[in-house]
Amino acid sequence: MTEALKLTDLAKSFPVGRGFLGGARGAVKAVHPITLSVRKGETLGIVGESGCGKSTLARMLVGLLKPTSGTIEIEGEAFATADPAAFGRRIQYVFQDPISSLNPRKTIRQIMEAPLKRLHNMPAEARKERIAEIFDSVNLREEFLDRYPHEFSGGQAQRIGIARALAASARILILDEPVSALDVSVQAQVLNLLADLRAAFDLTYLFISHDLAVVEAVSDRIAVLYFGSVVELGPAEEVFATPRHPYTRLLADSAPVVGRPLAAPEAAGTDLPDPLNPPPGCAFAGRCPHATDRCRSEVPRLEPIGDHARVACFHPLPA
Numbered sequence: 001m002t003e004a005l006k007l008t009d010l011a012k013s014f015p016v017g018r019g020f021l022g023g024a025r026g027a028v029k030a031v032h033p034i035t036l037s038v039r040k041g042e043t044l045g046i047v048g049e050s051g052c053g054k055s056t057l058a059r060m061l062v063g064l065l066k067p068t069s070g071t072i073e074i075e076g077e078a079f080a081t082a083d084p085a086a087f088g089r090r091i092q093y094v095f096q097d098p099i100s101s102l103n104p105r106k107t108i109r110q111i112m113e114a115p116l117k118r119l120h121n122m123p124a125e126a127r128k129e130r131i132a133e134i135f136d137s138v139n140l141r142e143e144f145l146d147r148y149p150h151e152f153s154g155g156q157a158q159r160i161g162i163a164r165a166l167a168a169s170a171r172i173l174i175l176d177e178p179v180s181a182l183d184v185s186v187q188a189q190v191l192n193l194l195a196d197l198r199a200a201f202d203l204t205y206l207f208i209s210h211d212l213a214v215v216e217a218v219s220d221r222i223a224v225l226y227f228g229s230v231v232e233l234g235p236a237e238e239v240f241a242t243p244r245h246p247y248t249r250l251l252a253d254s255a256p257v258v259g260r261p262l263a264a265p266e267a268a269g270t271d272l273p274d275p276l277n278p279p280p281g282c283a284f285a286g287r288c289p290h291a292t293d294r295c296r297s298e299v300p301r302l303e304p305i306g307d308h309a310r311v312a313c314f315h316p317l318p319a
C-alpha cells in the first residue's frame, strides 16, 4: 500500500437560492469531478486563485463537507463506510488561522487532550506523556499548556494547531494555507518544522496555498486548480518552470517573485466563468490565447503528457 489518499471523481455542488416553492434555484459547482492519488510520504501542493475550490476540496477530505459524488479512500479504505473516529486518526486538518480555529475558552492542554480522549480513549497518565512528547516535537515549552489560545503569537499558535493534528496520530495532514497569515520570517520556521515532522513521523501532506513560491519549495508534486478542476499535475520542479497548461503559464508569469502571493493574472482578463452557469467547454477558454472552437464546446480531460505530468488541455504548451 503506497497510496495515502485516492480520490475518484470527487465533486461538490452547493445548492443556491430559493425558488418559488422553496427549492434550490441552481447549484454552484465548487469542485468538478477530481481523480488523483497522493503517495505515502508525499507533499502534494494545491494551488489556484481565490474561489477555485481549494477549501471545498480540503473540507471534503476531512469529512467537514459531504461530497456530492465520487469517493475518497484513505490508506486503502473508503471514507464513507468507515467510522469517523477511524478517519480522524488518519487524516487531520490544519487551519489557516490558528487562533480562531482553537476554542478560546479552553486551555491548550484541554485542546490537546480532546483527540486523545475521543479518538484513542487514552487514560490520563498516557495523555500527559503523549502531549509532552508532541509539544517537544513542535518545539513548544510544556508550560504553554496551561495558557489560552489568545496568549500566543501567530507562529506559536500555528505550532499548536499542528500539535493538535499530530495528537490524533494522523499520518495525513491537510495544510490549508498554513503560513499565509504569518510574517515571512515566521513562515520559514513553520515550513522547516513541517519538513522535519514529515520526515520524523512519515507524514503525507496536502499543502494548499495561493503562494506559488511556497508551494514550489515544499511540494513533491503540484496540482493546479482552475474553476474547480485540476488542469495540470506534475513534479514541483517542472510545473511552473515548464508549464504545459496556458493557465499555469499565466500563473507562473504573474507571480515570479519569491513570496509574492498569487493574484488573479491581469494579462488575459480576469473574468472567471459564472459558477452558476459554467461554460460548455474548457473553463479557461475565455481567457486563453490559444482557445479554438473545440475548447469552447468540449471539456478537456486530465491526460498524461510527457513522463510524469498530466494536463487538461487540447493545445498544451511545448515542454
Ligand SMILES: Nc1ncnc2c1ncn2[C@@H]1O[C@H](COP(=O)(O)OP(=O)(O)OP(=O)(O)O)[C@@H](O)[C@H]1O
Pocket (backbone or CB within 6 Å): 014, 015, 016, 028, 029, 030, 048, 049, 050, 051, 052, 053, 054, 055, 056, 057, 210, 275
Ligand atoms: N457554502 C457554499 N455555498 C455556495 N457556494 C459556495 C459555498 N462554499 C463555497 N462556494 C463557492 O464554491 C467555489 C469554491 O470556493 P472555495 O472556498 O472552495 O474556493 P477557494 O479556492 O478555497 O477560495 P479562497 O482561496 O478564496 O478560500 C466558489 O465559487 C465559492 O463561491
